[in-house]
Amino acid sequence: MSDYIVRATAANSQIRAFAVTSRDLVEEARSRHNLSPVATAALGRLLTAGSMMGSMMKSEKDLLTLQIKCSGPIGGLTVTADAKANVKGYVVNPDVMLPPSEKGKLDVGKALDLGVMNVIKDMGLKEPYVGQTHLVSGEIAEDLTYYYATSEQVPSSVALGVLMNKDNTVKRAGGFIIQLMPFADEEVIDKLEKKIGEITSITSLLDQDMTPEMILDYVLGDFGVEILDKVPTKFDCNCSxxxxxxxxxxxxxxxxxxxxxxxxxxxxxxxxxxxxxxxxxxxxxxxxxxxx
CATH class of the missing domain: 3.90.1280.10 (HSP33 redox switch-like)
Structure with a gap:
């Protein structure tokens, strides 16, 4: 299994968690769309999030769309995912080039700038569920953390990362979504917040060759992690x-x-x-x- 998602619980089911390695699917997107490095990082993060969020859906026919409309030079991004964690997506301007951020990183925040994120869940009902939130940073992970807190009232920590090689191919990609259940007690909440605050960046964990299981063990090891299953994920388009x-x-x-x-x-x-x-x-x- 190349790219895959691990689903887990911790702290006696007070925490649910998802972690993914998505290097191959992000490289597939980069290659298909001939993306610039910053466009690869932006779309790669959204595809990585889409794979995990797709795997959360209940019915096989459910579809998730993550859509970012923004004022930055990337012009916007769209990703769709199904319940089997098949994802596909594109950016409006695949050629966008920007100087590195002050930290020397690919400046995804500046590529997106101001805008809104729509989370559309088509679950076979008359109307799809649509949640919308303003971009808080354009870094995508922070924007999704904010979306979960405001639109779904689920305290979450979202981490997404894409590392590039010098030849502009994808070296590593992955991330996690960790969520607190409504019945989580204060002690667990405080301890989890402290632990997440100690993580320097998801890319540093990915760069250490950490698997999704190792990432969840690193973050949630003190809470008693129980791995529920592994789900393959891939870039897959059903066009014909x-x-x-x-x-x-x-x-x-x-x-x-x-x-x-x-x-x-x-x-x-x-x-x-x-x-x-x-x-x-x-x-x-x-x-x-x-x-x-």
Whole structure:
């Protein structure tokens, strides 16, 4: 198993925790979208969060969308995840380049700047659940911590990290989400806050080759961690030529006929995985015939 999520409880189920290693799926996203280092770090963090949050959903058909609309040069990000922790996503401006932050890190906060985060859960009901929060730092982990506290009233600690190699490939990626249950007692809360405050950064743990199990043991070892299961996670897009054809049909017969009259095949790109689909003149003619 390459990338995977570990789900666990601690302190007699007063704490629930998720940790993930996501290097391969983030590298897949970087490669598919030809992302700059700071865009890789931003999208990688959101994909990492999406994988864990997707795995929290109950039904196999449930879908999660994390959408960031922002004023920074990255332009915005969108990630979707299913209950099997398959994730996909894209950024509006994959080429964004920025100088390092004051700490010498990739400046994700400046790439996003001001904005809002939407958390959309489609659980097969009439309307999807939509939670919205303002970006507090643009660092994504802090923004999700704030989202959980304000929109879901679940005290949480979210840590997300992406480390790059000198050749701009992904060296490490991963993170954790640790949440307090409503019945957690004060002693557990205080002890957990103290422990989380001692962690310098998730990237420092990832850079020590820590697995998700080791990360949870490092953070929650004093609370009696019980690993519940391991879930594989991967970058996976369910697009296909048939699905893209539906998008072409939705343009309308008149517009498709104009494309045919122009005498050139068209290319349609999937936002999420950057796969190119070509439709020849003959295929466009067939689409019009079938849509009559």
């Amino acid at each position: 030529k048939e699905r893209v054809e539906k998008a072409v049909v939705s343009i309308g017969k008149k517009e498709i006929q104009e494309m045919i009259n122009d005498g050139e095949s068209i290319e349609v790109n999937c936002h999420f995985c950057n796969t190119h689909y070509n439709f020849s003149i003959e295929e466009l003619k067939d689409i019009i015939k079938r849509s009559k």
